[in-house]
Amino acid sequence: MKFGIFGGTFNPVHSGHLRVAKEVRRQLELEKVIFVPSYLPPHKDLADNVHADKRLEIVRIAIAGNPFFDLSSFEVENKGNSYSIFTIEHFRRTCNAVPYFILGQDAFNDILAWYEKDRLFSLTHFVVMSRPHAQKLPLEKIIGKHASGYSKTQRGYINNQGNEIIYIEVTPIDISSSMIRDRCKKGESIRDLVPEKVENYINDERIYL
Numbered sequence: 208m209k210f211g212i213f214g215g216t217f218n219p220v221h222s223g224h225l226r227v228a229k230e231v232r233r234q235l236e237l238e239k240v241i242f243v244p245s246y247l248p249p250h251k252d253l254a255d256n257v258h259a260d261k262r263l264e265i266v267r268i269a270i271a272g273n274p275f276f277d278l279s280s281f282e283v284e285n286k287g288n289s290y291s292i293f294t295i296e297h298f299r300r301t302c303n304a305v306p307y308f309i310l311g312q313d314a315f316n317d318i319l320a321w322y323e324k325d326r327l328f329s330l331t332h333f334v335v336m337s338r339p340h341a342q343k344l345p346l347e348k349i350i351g352k353h354a355s356g357y358s359k360t361q362r363g364y365i366n367n368q369g370n371e372i373i374y375i376e377v378t379p380i381d382i383s384s385s386m387i388r389d390r391c392k393k394g395e396s397i398r399d400l401v402p403e404k405v406e407n408y409i410n411d412e413r414i415y416l
Contacts, residue, residue: 210239211307211334212298214282214291217244218257219265219409221387221401223380227336230377231309232275235334240309241277241298242266245289249322255388259283261414268404290322295331305370307332312341316349328353332371335363339379346372391415 213228220242228240244266246259263283270276281297282289291308298306308331315335318324328350337343346364347354357364357372364372387397392415397406409415 208238208302208304209236209307210241210298210302210304211235211237211309212243212294212331213240213309214243214245214289214294216248216384217242217262217266218255218384219262219387219401219405219414220244220269221382221384221405222399223382225269225402226380227377228276228309231334231336231375234375235307235373237275237307239275239277241279242270243279243282243294246283246286247288249288249290255415257414261412265405265408265414268408269402271404288322292321292323292327292330295327299330305330305332307334307373309334309336311336311338312343313338316341316344318349319351325353328356328366328370329368330370332373334373334375336375336377337379343374388415 211231213224215224217224228242231237232240244259244262260283263278263280267278270278282294285293295306295308310333312335315333318327321327346357356366360371363374382400387400390397390400391409397409401409
């Protein structure tokens with residue numbers, strides 16, 4: 208199966224996440240995009256301490272009805288810090304295929320700070336989405352010594368194991384999870400920022416109040 212992994216805190220997932228996931232899936236002709244909410248993000252604090260089960264349910268509601276989207280509770284069930292390398296290894300084993308790991312340019316720029324970074328490049332393809340305020344740096348500046356194992360392609364780079372770094376331009380959407388949390392705290396509407404059923408769930412559960 209040709210599939211993507213889309214991880215994050217999803218605190219909450221919003222219409223921007225859903226839009227870029229659709230665009231990546233179409234451009235790469237992925238059979239599935241699997242959303243993987245983290246339990247505890249290792250590189251940043253979890254705003255408002257929203258329990259993982261709530262964030263998992265928000266994603267479940269948001270992607271319901273899209274046959275190309277799936278949800279995984281792998282990181283939530285494992286608890287502790289959610290390290291991407293363990294998630295990638297899990298899906299390589301269970302799906303018997305090399306995943307396409309979807310992330311923003313800003314996150315990719317910081318990849319050398321990730322846990323067990325030296326093994327990552329042999330385990331997955333990276334799909335790097337454009338971000339409005341993130342600079343696309345030369346590969347050597349981002350991954351250092353690992354760049355010597357890659358050669359240029361029409362859509363990015365490929366290493367001698369056949370794993371790609373693919374750059375994808377996605378529609379810039381001015382929505383963020385922090386914006387949604389702030390609006391909820393102020394009693395303002397989040398309509399059009401999230402699917403209607405997600406809005407109802409957030410309001411009914413009073414998650415960000």
